[in-house]
Amino acid sequence: MMPTNTKTKFELKLGAATREAFGKALVELGRSTPSVVVLDADLSKSTYTAGFAKEFPERFFECGIAEANMVAIGAGLASAGKIPFASSFSVFLLNKGFEQLRVTAAFPRVNLKVVGTHSGISIGEDGPSQMSIEDLSLASSLAGFTVISPADEVATFKLVKTAAEFVGPLFIRTGRAKAPVIYSADREFTIGKAIELVEGSDVTLIATGLLVAESIRAAEQLEADGISARVIDVHTVRPLDRDAIASAAKETGAIVVSEEHLVDGGLGVRVAQAVGETHPVPMEFVGIQNTYAESGTPDELLDKYGLRARDVAAAARRALARKR
Amino acid sequence: MRTTHDVAELADITKQMRREVIQMITEAGSGHPGGSLSSAEIMVTLFFDVMRHDPANPKWPDRDRFILSKGHCCPILYAVMAECGYCPKDQLNTLRKLGSVYQGHADLRFLPALEASTGSLGEGLSLGIGMALAARMDGRKSRSYVLMGDGEIQEGQVWEAAMFAGFNRLDNLVAIVDYNQIQLDGFVKDIMSLEPLPEKWRAFGWHVVEVYGHDIAALQNAFGEASSEKGKPTCIVAHTIKGKGVSFMEGNPKFHGVAPTREECAKALQELA
The missing domain is CATH 3.40.50.920 (Rossmann fold)
Structure with a gap:
């Protein structure tokens, strides 16, 4: 386990939403890692992949409202050596893309990264059809998948960047609401270490x-x-x-x-x-x-x-x- | 590895592949002979003539990619890949046995020379798109060929993929529909008709070529036409006969997914002699 951050008083001030930190990390990855490509299903302004799309249009694939196709295209890109991040609302990505995640990514152990935004019920007014309350369960039932659920903007930013270096299929769960900041910017994260x-x-x-x-x-x-x-x-x-x-x-x-x-x-x-x-x-x-x-x-x-x-x-x- | 443009030679290889398919599936005691036999000329023409690939260097980045989207027809793919030298010929008869590289549906964990693990219908075209996009980004000559069953294209994901490829003008992508008119429960026209099929692909922005899928010269021309087509993906609608080459299997829905008996195997091999 990582060393204890004891006796620190947590201010827990509201920071950025974890989805926003994901978008920020993607842009940095775009600059540092040419093989990183991004796919979205008509939600790039909400998932925050739009920043990457703007800076790297030739490495961004807009798939339209077709999540199953997007997941399998991502797997094809990964098979050809790219590091694809496929993103949508978690509820659509995991539920509509589940079988594709299973057969085209999990089972052949393809290096695909999937990032769900708008997880949980804290998305608010849009209601339950948009709320992903089973994504951790679904992702954890994909054999060989690594499943990450960061708590704040710092954790998300660092773990998205780590995910790009990690080899293997991986899911990251992010949220819509602004999240209280827990970590200082210098905190390091290791996949699998609580x-x-x-x-x-x-x-x-x-x-x-x-x-x-x-x-x-x-x-x-x-x-x-x-x-x-x-x-x-x-x-x-x-x-x-x-x-x-x-x-x-x-x-x-x-x-x-x-x-x-x-x-x-x-x-x-x-x-x-x-x-x-x-x-x-x-x-x-x-x-x-x-x-x-x-x-x-x-x-x-x-x-x-x-x-x-x-x-x-x-x-x-x-x-x-x-x-x- | 043999490569040839010669139609008679390709026809000879095709006949041999059909024999191997029959033997493999008989030995396994289960499997899908009909769709392997209907796609034999398509596969042989691709692997021995059309595609740029190198069995000595299976992960050559500039290679053309073949994806067997109808993963249940892996026996013909295994026979062809073994003949090319990707995998052992003397183990073909271990099809569907524990530990075999020749799994019941294409599984790249066991046979890494495969481009994809398939078996759940409707997914291969999307995978082919991903590979074609990567090739286009990197400026490679690599082309993606995706073989689908006719029943398979009842899956909605195929049309999501068709829309994507047409809109994105992926001219390094070729879809082949093995239109043998039979699926597991019976005739495609009775279960969920695909017609008008060429018009559907055209409406999604594809260049369409219709051929008789057992005419090797026509297939060569169709693949040539696909390669010279600019700005559009190509769909080759290959009209075929399910169970082609074995009289009692031809057009018989039973042999979609039932292995021949030993007697049927002997009879089939006589016909394919």
Whole structure:
């Protein structure tokens, strides 16, 4: 696990959306790496691939509203030696392109990068047809895929750049809403290595994406009640950092996993598998419960569907109560 | 590796490939003979005459790419690639057996000389587009050839890809439709007619050539025409006969996906002698 960033007070000021950081990283990759090419399906202004398209029009492929075709074209480009980043709203990319991701990218282990934006319910008013709440589950069921879910603009920027050097099929999940800044600009990220953000000994709050900041806030709330909560950012959902999870289970004896995703098939069940196989302890899960959300502001939706710091803190208290 | 423009020689190779297909599938006890036999002339003409490729250097960046989008017809591709020297001829009869390089559908994990793993219909044209785009970006002469089944083009992704290639004027891309008129459940015209087929491809911005897909000289001309066509991808609609070359398989939907018995195999080999 990466070294602890302990005793730092997190300001958690709102920064850029992770999708915007993705777009910024793409432009830098465009300048540094000639083999990087980008594909989009008529959403380049929303996915932020438009910046790359403007600077490198000959390396940008507009595929129109045809995600399945886009994914397989990306796989063809990768087979011919390019480093393609195919992007769309996560819900369309993973759901409409799933079979193509499976057969043209995962199964032949093609070096395709897919980046979904507008993940989770924090996209707000557009409603559930646009909300990807199963993308971590889908991507994690593609054998051989690496699955990344960054928490803020710094993590996204660094991990997108790392993804271009990484060989193999890879999915990155980003969001529409502005995300609280967690990391300083000099933080380094390693695919597959979780980051301990807050030290703690009574319970561990494991989270990914937007729920990392909520978990930090939850740890602060718990601290006020004398509960010492460890916070871990699992930016790589697969391969999972089993060592960090096993240590957390052993050293704190209770775990809460939080994600802006269905509790079915997401990070929570993957962590539970690792805990069950290494050091079983009481666990609680914060996520979307067997339903689809609705229109509303991002804040209203995160409140209504129970994805706030208070929900994480309440889950931590439940887990603690079950501790022997 | 043999290369030739000679029609009689290509016809001889084709006959030999058909024999190998029959033997392989009989030995495997399962597989898809009909579509392998209907596309035999197309594949032989491509690999032994038309395409620029080098079995001694399978990853040559300037090579032409062949994608068997109808991945279930891999026996004919395996026979042709083995004859070219990409893979062992003496293992053809391990088709569909555990550990064989000759998997039940084309799988490049086992046979890296393949350009793509296929088997889920409708995906190969998009892959071919990706490879054609990369060649165009890099200024390479490389062309992409994608062989599709007729039933296969009922898949919506084919038309997403057709629209993309036409709009983007990918003239280094050639689609071949093996129009043998039979799919698994019966005759294409009864299941989901494709007609008017040439008009559909033209409407998507493609140059279209119709040929009798067992006429090697006509195929040579069609591929030549595709190579000289500027600003448009070419679709070769190849009218073929399912199970071609074996009397009791020709036009018989049963042999889309059923292996011949040993007796049927012996009879077929006699006819292909």
